[in-house]
Amino acid sequence: MTDPALSVVIVDDHSIFRSGLRADLAPDIDVIGEAATVDEAITLVTQQRPRVVLLDVHLPGGTGGGGAEVITRAAPHAPGTVFLALSVSDAADDVVRVIRAGARGYITKSASGADVSDAARRVADGDAVFSPRLAGFVLDAFGAISGETAQTDHELDRLSKREQEVMRLIARGYAYKEVASELFISVKTVETHVSSVLRKLQLSSRHELTAWALERKLL
Structure with missing residues (x-):
């Protein structure tokens, strides 16, 4: 096919x-x-x-x-x-x-x-x-300067392993259903993780999340 x-x-x-x-x-x-x-x-x-x-x-x-x-x-x-x-x-x-x-x-x-x-x-x-x-x-x-890696590591430490996986997929433009399929979890669970990620990183939208991840070269 x-x-x-x-x-x-x-x-x-x-x-x-x-x-x-x-x-x-x-x-x-x-x-x-x-x-x-x-x-x-x-x-x-x-x-x-x-x-x-x-x-x-x-x-x-x-x-x-x-x-x-x-x-x-x-x-x-x-x-x-x-x-x-x-x-x-x-x-x-x-x-x-x-x-x-x-x-x-x-x-x-x-x-x-x-x-x-x-x-x-x-x-x-x-x-x-x-x-x-x-x-x-x-x-x-986007500043490949000393100290940024440490700051990024500190920010990522706020997220669980699963939240980091969800964060990267969402930041790459995946729809919730696509994330759920990729990670073998429910759409509702994806929504919960996204809400948690945005709260922990003090962001207000998936667009801000994409910009945040791109700026830190996480994608």
Whole structure:
């Protein structure tokens, strides 16, 4: 039996780029929608809940926050969706802004259709994916400095082994049912663990949890 197609939404304000990317993606990538503005993207993502959003960083509409705004506003309503930034920009500020918002990776538009397809699969599987020269920006921004490891260990010590397992899956974008299936526990138990994790880490949402885990390089 073949694997099911990976559902994807393309968000970019240039229709020629969207159509070209759609044509270049691998056959197992199912493009279920396209959007050209922040507001269109938020509506589409929350309604369709694709597994992956291929997201331009600079977009018109909304309050001017571009791709980062799409993530922060749409992610709470599409918990199983992950975001992959795909932009012509390789500026450090753009990279850091969208990663802090919760994107699982960032690749430039110089990538081939095969590269984008592979990156989409990888972020859907829980990996973080970056174009090679951009990885340094992320490491610098999220502070690989002495003392952070000890602080992270201290924070993780608050969580039980099972809570840490749930935390990592939720932070990677898994739905509660997917976590339950992965760990062979009930959805109700997952909900209990998530509530406990958020309380112990003093976080208010799964989006904040994803940002917390990404900043500490736990994913």
